[in-house]
Amino acid sequence: MSDTIAAPLTVFGAVLDGESVGMRCENGRIAALGPGVEPGPGEEAIDAAGALLVPPLLNGHTHAAMTLFRGWGGDLPLMRWLREVIWPVEAKLVPEDVYWGTRLACAEMIRTGTTRFWDMYWHPEATARAARDSGLRATVGGPLFDAGATMPAMQETTLSSLEELAEFGPEVGPTLAPHAIYTVSEELLRWAAELAAERELPVQIHLSETEREVSDCLEQHGLRPAAYLDRLGMLGSRTVLAHGVWLDQAELELIAERGCTVVANPVANMKLAVGGVLPYPAARRAGIAIGLGTDGAGSNDSLDLLADLKVFALAQRQAAGDPTVLPAEEAWRIATGAQAPLLTSASPHAHQVRGGMTPKRDALGVGEPADFLLLRAGTPELSLGDLHSNLVYAASGSVVDTTVVAGRVLMRGGEVPGLDEIVARAVERANRLGIG
Numbered sequence: 001m002s003d004t005i006a007a008p009l010t011v012f013g014a015v016l017d018g019e020s021v022g023m024r025c026e027n028g029r030i031a032a033l034g035p036g037v038e039p040g041p042g043e044e045a046i047d048a049a050g051a052l053l054v055p056p057l058l059n060g061h062t063h064a065a066m067t068l069f070r071g072w073g074g075d076l077p078l079m080r081w082l083r084e085v086i087w088p089v090e091a092k093l094v095p096e097d098v099y100w101g102t103r104l105a106c107a108e109m110i111r112t113g114t115t116r117f118w119d120m121y122w123h124p125e126a127t128a129r130a131a132r133d134s135g136l137r138a139t140v141g142g143p144l145f146d147a148g149a150t151m152p153a154m155q156e157t158t159l160s161s162l163e164e165l166a167e168f169g170p171e172v173g174p175t176l177a178p179h180a181i182y183t184v185s186e187e188l189l190r191w192a193a194e195l196a197a198e199r200e201l202p203v204q205i206h207l208s209e210t211e212r213e214v215s216d217c218l219e220q221h222g223l224r225p226a227a228y229l230d231r232l233g234m235l236g237s238r239t240v241l242a243h244g245v246w247l248d249q250a251e252l253e254l255i256a257e258r259g260c261t262v263v264a265n266p267v268a269n270m271k272l273a274v275g276g277v278l279p280y281p282a283a284r285r286a287g288i289a290i291g292l293g294t295d296g297a298g299s300n301d302s303l304d305l306l307a308d309l310k311v312f313a314l315a316q317r318q319a320a321g322d323p324t325v326l327p328a329e330e331a332w333r334i335a336t337g338a339q340a341p342l343l344t345s346a347s348p349h350a351h352q353v354r355g356g357m358t359p360k361r362d363a364l365g366v367g368e369p370a371d372f373l374l375l376r377a378g379t380p381e382l383s384l385g386d387l388h389s390n391l392v393y394a395a396s397g398s399v400v401d402t403t404v405v406a407g408r409v410l411m412r413g414g415e416v417p418g419l420d421e422i423v424a425r426a427v428e429r430a431n432r433l434g435i436g
């Protein structure tokens with residue numbers, strides 16, 4: 001799908017910041033945007049008929065193929081769920097399982113307005129293929145995990161998958177993905193940090209998801225998790241830290257100084273009852289770039305980022321005991337990736353990438369990628385009141401009518417082409433794994 005450059009596309013009659021506008025997309029980018037922009041004769045056009053034009057959402061941390069595990073063993077405690085349900089089935093996964101699980105995830109993301117995701121999962125080349133075939137942008141890595149696997153085997157798998165992932169660009173790119181400090185040896189973490197620095201690759205890792213992770217790290221290394229990763233050279237402007245629930249003030253300052261990005265996963269945190277949420281107000285004061293993620297469908301179980309945005313905002317207000325702690329417009333910007341330049345960077349592996357929190361310029365502007373959503377303006381959730389407040393607290397992914405990536409229409413009128421086949425194939429794969 002992404003091998004061909006999309007034909008010019010013009011959207012007209014859309015509403016942006018209260019004004020009726022047209023937008024012309026050429027070669028995957030926004031070529032013109034404003035009140036007078038109209039389609040030329042015979043050109044592909046969308047009559048938006050008053051729909052709201054907004055930037056798309058960005059899922060900063062997920063394991064897309066885990067849609068296959070949705071609703072399976074979710075009432076077990078974390079370690080029993082992993083040991084008894086997830087790990088035995090994951091041992092049987094083949095690339096086609098990951099491919100169809102990811103296609104299912106991509107269909108769900110397209111329907112609910114997410115156009116880019118950061119993924120960590122087995123058989124990453126199958127994830128990359130599914131993202132490309134779905135038309136989404138993705139940054140993809142296979143987990144480094146040397147509990148049970150030997151380190152040289154893990155290194156070899158990683159190097160060969162990096163080679164395969166390099167073939168998918170520009171919309172699908174590679175990342176290193178050491179799973180967590182408690183599943184990856186110190187030696188392998190150091191190796192990953194050095195490889196990331198040498199090849200200028202992004203790195204994503206789960207960090208400080210549970211309090212136990214912190215106490216174990218203190219016991220084993222005499223350091224809190226962020227300081228431990230820093231000692232191994234893992235914290236830099238291309239580093240994405242997922243969760244960050246149990247970070248203390250000194251860790252937040254260290255993470256800010258290194259220019260890392262932190263991705264909050266509030267729904268997965270609540271489902272697994274980890275006892276807290278990312279300390280957002282302190283993270284923002286420290287100047288950390290923040291994104292929002294769903295985590296895998298095995299522990300959420302939805303990939304509807306708008307639903308998670310509401311939970312994120314509510315959890316922050318509740319934790320702070322302060323309803324002014326996260327204004328709706330700021331929350332919305334977090335969900336679009338606008339508060340985390342690395343997550344939206346066209347080539348996060350390029351050396352000019354900006355870490356830290358410097359907000360990105362407006363995502364909908366001439367010269368920017370032609371990625372956008374049209375939202376149903378007449379839907380009850382959006383028909384009156386403040387748009388940002390409605391997007392955060394009233395809407396769900398069902399308000400998305402049209403999803404466009406790089407000028408290609410992936411959904412129009414709420415219909416994702418080929419959805420029935422994708423669902424059928426994913427069910428087939430889950431049945432094969434004995435979890436259908």
Ligand SMILES: [Zn+2]
Pocket residue numbers: 061062063206242295296
């Ligand atoms: Zn995760």
